[in-house]
Amino acid sequence: MTIDISQFFQVFFDEAEELLAEMERLLLAVDIDAPDAEDLNAIFRTAHSVKGGASTFGVTDMTEVTHILETLLDRVRKGEMALTSEHVDAFLAAKDILKMQLDGHRHGAEVDQDAVADVRMMLQSLSQDAPVAALAHIAPSFHNSAPDAAAVDHSGGRRYRLELPAMAHREVTALGAELGLMGHVAITPLDHDRNAMVVTTHESLDDIIAICSFVLNPDQMVVTELPALTPEQASLEQAERAKTEDALGYGFFDPVDLTPAAPAPAGQGQGYGFFQPLEEIRAAAAEGADDARGYGFFQPLEQIRTAAGLPPEAAPVVAAQPHHDEHEKKPGKKEEKAASAPGAESSSIRVSIEKVDQLINLVGELVITQAMIEQRVDTLDPMVHERLLNSVSQLTRNTRDLQEAVMSIRMMPMDFVFSRFPRMVRDLAAKLGKKVDFITNGAATELDKGLIERIVDPLTHLVRNSIDHGIEMPDVRRAAGKADAGRLFLSASHQGGNIIIEVSDDGGGLNREKILAKAMQNGLPVSDAMADADVWQLIFAPGFSTAEQVTDVSGRGVGMDVVKRNITAMGGVVDIRSAKGYGTTISISLPLTLAILDGMSIRVGEEVYILPLGFVIESLQPAPEDVKEISGKGKVVKVRGEYLPLVPLYQMFDITPRYTCPSEGIVVIIETEGRKAGLFIDDLVGQQQVVVKNLESNYRKVAGISGATILGDGGVSLILDVAALIRSSRQLADESIFS
Incomplete structure (x- = not known):
């Protein structure tokens, strides 16, 4: 039997990444001048949860950073320190470092240790009473016994006496190691293999019990709150503790040799002693040593007994099974809370894509x-x-x-994409010296996961462009009668069978003259009589840029053409609306999903095509007098007083039709991007769900076709690209018809 232990670490990695993302979201939303207490508590909880998970799995580098971060956050949330923008910057920098460390363990990515040290120093300097020396080597032990190491002053903090049940040596060591990160710990031996711990800390009793619940049932522990120490008592206790620990190994255990030649004792640096460091597990897995190491995850029982100093027959149940006999015990206070909480049971599962x-x-x-x-x-x-x-x-x-x-x-939900931008907007605006208010709408709007992943890069480029080129500097905005802070909108909404994503700003808008001049300089075919919509589309030409100087943000003309190409490849369309001095809106229209859609089967000649139902408004057979010919522009059809361009499908695909007169066939009114047209076909076959198959990957790109499907009779039918058909109709009808 083998166990894939990677799944356990994978859960930790996934949860830690989600917690770090939540921490960033909360930090960006917090009001620095008047922070909400619940927001501060939520930020603290994310850091505490990351630290707990990292400690459990022996990821000590993350534990060290989160411990300093948690201490500082705790003081802010308790009102002992006022929140400032410097704090938020430092917390965000710490989040980036933790993400880098997480990626290092998860993917083997390189970790910049200098950056880690800088952030730790930054956090330390913001703390009023935690010297840097105390953080130089935070390991799961009760103290730093180096002569020049200064200890954190916990005078005035709470003191709790924890009377523990009978526990193995290694379990007490592991528990003391974790509690040692929260404050000072002193251990006193009692009778029958029992011990008492005195913890001096600024943390709450609930936090201490939560840590203890990893290795014992809190019901078996007697907790007593002791009077707080005065500064003088704390100083004397610290000096006495240092002597006792050096001489007797924390006042109870023999001193431990941590030289490289001696292996670390069980429990230290290994997540309460049950998880080996990730590097050792990977090495063991590579050598096929699973059986020898308890599948590379748990130590063999014989090693646990040996580490505990017990004979094989007297070994207690390891703490990885603290609730093995739950039916014989009363649930502890923490367990009762968990059972009564409405969200105690997981409401979701992780499933491979x-x-x-x-x-x-x-x-x-x-x-x-x-x-x-x-x-x-x-x-x-x-x-x-x-x-x-x-x-x-x-x-x-x-x-x-x-x-x-x-x-x-x-x-x-689109929030999966939108949540990436607040941090980027904040950092980029600060870098450019601009003030930007970032507003999102429709974050709950849902889109196919495949499209979500592919839309991130195009949206990132559009948002950066809006900040760099669209929104003006504060002095320029003041001169134009605008507020100092520009407004950047990111919205998503459903429209028919599509999702519309818009990036909008209230900046200076596009400069028509400048774009035309640059297009002429690049040799593009342009004229002064071009419609605005056509001029705006010029910015998607390869290498097109009107920036006067190249910066590390933009200006090389690389990106907008890629944006349009990527969106077009997803079956989407990009549209631009701009007014000089008032701002620019870039609208992206994408299909909701790429897998299954409702379609209308239509016939032209001997061919059957699928028309996506989301684009269909109605179908009719026009009277002869409702069809008009525009010289050199094709035909139009009158529908309730409105003239629409007529798109003969047989002409588009060079098919021999049954009818060439619209009054004899069927006209289907279709609409996309706010434009309507009449699609002239021979007959309607029916309506059905169709499974979209990618035509481009199996054959090649075909103009006017977005995919293919298999019909009920086993035949293959092509799915029409409605947006492309309406755009092509502009060659047959005057632009004014659409207005």
Whole structure:
């Protein structure tokens, strides 16, 4: 039997990354002048949770940083220190360092130790009574016995006496190690293998009990609060403790030799003694030493007994199973809280994205099979085969419900993307000397995970461009009668079968003359009579930039063309609206999902195409007098007083149609990007769900086609790209028709 221990570390890595992201979000949202107490408590809890997880898994470098960070946050939340912008900057820098350390353990990425030391020094300098020397080597031990190491002064802090049940040597060592990070710990031996700990700390009793609950049942522990020490008593106790610890190994245990030749005792630096350091686990796994090391995760029982100094038959149950006989015990205070809390049980599970993709593919095949069955039974006599037809109808309903449920698994809120930008906006605005208020809307709007991952880079470039080129410097804004702080909006909303993402600012807007001049200089075909919308599209030309100087932010003309290319590859469209002096809005339209859609089957000649239902407004057969010819511009159709350009599909794809007169065929009114057109086809076949297959990866890119699908009869049908069809209709009809 083998156990994949990587899954345990993976949970820690995932949770730590989520906690660090939450910490950054809270820090960016906190009001420095009047911080909310709950916000400060929430920030503290994230740091405390990261430290707890890091300590459990023996990730000591993260434990050291989070311990200093937690101490400083605790003073801020208790009102002992006023929150300043310097604090927020330092906390954000610490978050970056912790993320770097996490990536180092998770992916083997390089960790800049100089940067780690700088951040630790920065945090230390912000603390009023924690000298840097005390933080030079924070290890899971009760003190730093180096002669020049200064100890943290905990005078005035709370003192708790913890009377512990009978525990193994290594368990007491591990517990004291973790509590030692929270304050001073003194151990006194009692009878029958029991011990008492006196903890002097600024932490709360709940925090201490939470740490103890990792290795024992809190119900078995007697806690007494002692009077706080005066500064004089604290000084005398510290001096006496130092003598006792050096002589007797913390007043109870023999001194431990931590020289390189001697291995560290069980429990020190290994997450309470149960988790080996990650490097050792990886090395053991590489050597195939799982069996010898308890699958590379837990030490063999014989080693635990030896480390505890006990004979094999007298070894106690290791603390990794503190609640093995829960049915014989009353739940402790912490356990009761956890059981009564509404969110005590996990409301979500982590599932590999490969499994989700496999499930979606299988549902896609089920949709195709269901369409085939439905097509077969259409030829049956409904009177003779009534029960079969009812069963097929039930199958259709269940298939649709299953498809919607599975697709919702892959949908993710846009907040996953939006949450990346507040920090970037803050840092970039400070770097450029600008003031920017960042506002988001529609963060709960959901989009397919595959699109979410691919939209991050284009949005990042657009946001940076808005800050660098769009929003003016404070003095320029004041001269224009604007507020010093520019406003940057990032919004997402649903529109039909699409999601619309907009990046908008209230800056200076695009400069038409400057863009045209630069385009002429680059040899692009332009004219002064061009419509504004066409001029704005010029900025997506490769290498196009109107920046007067190149900076490390932008100015090389690399990026906007990539933005448009990436969005187009996702089946999306980019549109720009700008007014000089008032700002610019860049709108991105993307399909909600790339997997399954509702479509309308249409026929032209002998070909059957799929028209995405989200773009369809209505279908009709126009009267001959409603169809007009515009000289040199193609035909238009009048629909309730509005003239729309007519797009003959047979002309677009060079097909021989059954009808060439619109009044004999069918016109489907379609709309996208706020523009309407009439699609002229021969006939409507029906409506069905279709599974989208990528045509470009299997064949090549085809203009006017966004993908392909398999029909109920096993044939292949192409899915129309409505946006491309409407854009092409502008070649057939005058631009003024759209206005």
